[in-house]
Amino acid sequence: MEMKLVDIHFQFDRKKLYFFYTSEGRVDFRELAKKLAASFKTRIELRQMGVRDEAKRKGGLATCGREFCCTTFINNFKRITTDIAEENNVANSISKYTGPCGKLKCCLSFELE
Structure with missing residues (x-):
């Protein structure tokens, strides 16, 4: 299983737990989801995201000194x-x-606009 875990988020009512990850291709994580559901005793949702979405979710400063464009606008x-x-x-x-x-x-x- 090739995946990189990016973030975990519990729904406010704690009825669902979201795992955000990046992966080169589509991978079947149904067995993993079952094991996680048994361990955390809640519904599990695994969401694949792209590398740009990962940068947006994590945030940070760009070389220009400003926040990443993807995290701000x-x-x-x-x-x-x-x-x-x-x-x-x-x-x-x-x-x-x-x-x-x-x-x-x-x-x-943006330089072209």
């Missing part, structure tokens, strides 16, 4: 392509423009 993630990086003249130093999620920084798309 981005609700829907746009696909940031290498074409966008080339239009911003950053194609030669892609690693410098990679965010905490490992993908190109979302702010590169």
